[in-house]
Amino acid sequence: MSVKGSTALVRLAGNPECEILGAMVLQEGSEKRFYERVVGQPYDREFGERQSSKRRGAQFERNAFAGDARLLREAFANQVGTTADRVMVRNLMDDHPGSKDDARIARLRITRDILADRLAGRTAPDIIVQPQLLLPTRPGPKPYFFIAPDLLVWTPESGTYLPGDLKSFIVRENEVSAGDLARVRLQLGAQNLALRHEYHRLDETVIVAPLGMLVFSKPNGLAPHAPRVEDIGGAIEAVQIGIRAFLRHRQRVDELRAGAEPYTVVGDLQPSFKDSCLASCVMAQWCRQRVAGTAADMGDVAGRMLGGATIDHLLALMTGAAAPIDEQQRIIATELRALGGRDAIGRAA
Ligand code: SF4
Secondary structure, three states: OOOOHHHHHHHHHHOOOOHHHHHHHHOOOOHHHHHHHHHOOOOOOOOOOOHHHHHHHHHHHHHHHHHHHHHHHHHHHHHHOOOHHHOOEEEHHHHOOOOOHHHHHHHHHHHHHHHHHHHOOOOOOOEEEOOOEEEEOOOOOOOEEEEOOOEEEEEOOOOEEEEEEEEEEEOOOOOOOHHHHHHHHHHHHHHHHHHHHHHHHHOOOOOOOOEEEEEEEOOOOOOEOOOEEEEOHHHHHHHHHHHHHHHHHHHHHHHHHOOOOHHHHHHHOOOOOOOOHHHHOOOHHHHHHHOOOEHHHHOHHHHHHHOOOEHHHHHHHHHOOOOOOOHHHHHHHHHHHHHHHHHHHHHHO
8 A cells, every 4th residue: 555656646546536545645754654644543454565475576576687687588588579688688776776766866867868769779778677757747746756667678569668567466377366457557557658758758759559568477486477468548548537636636635735734634625435445545444434324335336326325314215214305316215115125025035
């Protein structure tokens, strides 16, 4: 759970209506700290990625990058259109390690130079490991997102680099669960948009195909599978919706806070509680209390079908204790009575 970089954009893409998420992205510091400042209590639940999966991810990357990225060169040789021995790799973490802004900016400069070199026909690496890109949202506070794909891979058919991510999920036959795939496609979508921005700084006419690559781990030995090329047109669209939502939320937070820190205005912001919040956001229990007693507390489908109606009112509609106030409520009341009747028959049987 994080609200930085591409993760922030993935989460905004998944829940663009949530204004509180916008404040969380604007707030300096960790998501956990955000919770503690809003709620006024320590966050005492399990938080973030499990240590075991962090270790597995780090080991997978070490394996992939070892020996001048031998396993990656083998995995991408076909796509680059040469043999593994001839694939050129540059790991920018070797030049400027770390996650501080200074190191990111230094990697961004090198990435930009490499893109320019390729465009000009000069010699450039086929695989850039740990490149740094930027996605602007200026003017305003938080005027850009740093976006860091694991890889940029030269793709002769597209005539551009394409973003790639290493995923240490252990998969058979390169198949991965639908939920995991949706999330990683959104990450690739954010990376693709940032890559477009970087290319367009150099040349507005460059077309970056709506594609990205995923490299999963084989079941044995944490070695990379062959890259899986994903069509991410839908994910790019979703991330663009998330960015537009962020710009709206930022404006609203700025109007309310009058210079104070974003967390101070959370009480005036609108949450958009969904089932997925429970697994993705530290604020989930707090936001759930704000929809307690309404249809939204019964899950996404109930919230969508029944709107902001309270559970008490729905029960009253079902029993006839309350009269529908409009056509939508009349339909809901009819359906609820039918359901109640079916349930009674089921129990009698
Ligand atoms: S838990 Fe709350 S703040 Fe977090 S995404 Fe859901 S509605 Fe927004």
